Amino acid sequence: MIETKILVTGGAGFIGSHLVDKLMEEGHDIRVLDDLSAGTLDNLKHWANHERFEFIRGDMRNPEVVAEAVKGVETVFHLAANPEVRIGSQSPELLYKTNILITYNLLNAMRGSNVRYLIFTSSSTVYGEAKIIPTPEDYGPLEPISVYGGAKLAAEALISGYAHTFGFKALIFRLANIVGKRSNHGVIYDFINKLRQRPDELEILGDGTQKKSYLHVSDTISGMLTLFEYFKNTNKTVDFYNLGNDDWITVREIAEIVTEEMGLNPELRFTGGVDGGRGWKGDVKFMRLNIEKAKKTGWRPKLSSYGAVRKSVRGLLLTM
Incomplete structure (x- = not known):
């Protein structure tokens, strides 16, 4: 079983809300942090009055919001991000704030907390135009060709650095197209x-x-939870898994x-x-x-x- 209490950032979004559903069904205490810029409360309305469910509407660009959200939490599933790959050519600044900055704020908040595990949803875009297909996790050098892919790779690097420095375990998923x-x-x-x-x-x-x-969201959630249970029993500080088809x-x-x-x-x-x-x-x-x-x-x-x-x-x- 996953340690409780669990924080799901971006839990009102597409993948996040499906993850919340599964974690609630398994009996965990769930706290969701979401600013509702990409998600909607309609995705979570069936849990609204449940005693094990808590929703915080807040912007992760505000460090105080994030610090409050991680209190009393042992596990964080970090799914909050701008999900649109194409926005990188239009607004790199927005991608920085909604992918890299919010991850930095989360990692800083975790330094003074009891969080033991961080699970992060990255992207296949970190590989760029891979010369090896199918592409394995140890492929390199990583050369993203979009600002979105670059932002995801930057977040991965920050997470790895913080995990090794500040003593928590981090599991990073590089996702195919989730539908x-x-x-x-x-x-x-x-x-x-x-x-x-x-x-x-x-x-x-x-x-x-x-x-x-393409990977169906149901297979994505089962993969995330199966691999997390496996990862907890390894001696690795940081590990990477592709989730695709x-x-x-x-x-x-x-x-x-x-x-x-x-x-x-x-x-x-x-x-x-x-x-x-x-x-x-x-x-x-x-x-x-x-x-x-x-x-x-x-x-x-x-x-x-x-x-x-x-x-x-x-x-x-x-x-x-």
């Missing part, structure tokens, strides 16, 4: 919105050959699944993209993570990339 209900950004969400506005045509960023690995899927194939599930037959219009067919500047065109290290602990995804995408489309169509 499922409650998601409010990403290619599936965008396609559904576009088709609802114009059912006869679907604009697709890039040339459609972008190919990536063994297969991958193209943007065109995702578009075809979405249109099929919506019962539509639109014209697919590709923008052509930038830099050889990428959807945007900084978009990693081909991404598949090596998940053998995670699978050795007994975890493996139940849904393939294709299955994850189809289940996500069906879930979003019911809730969007």
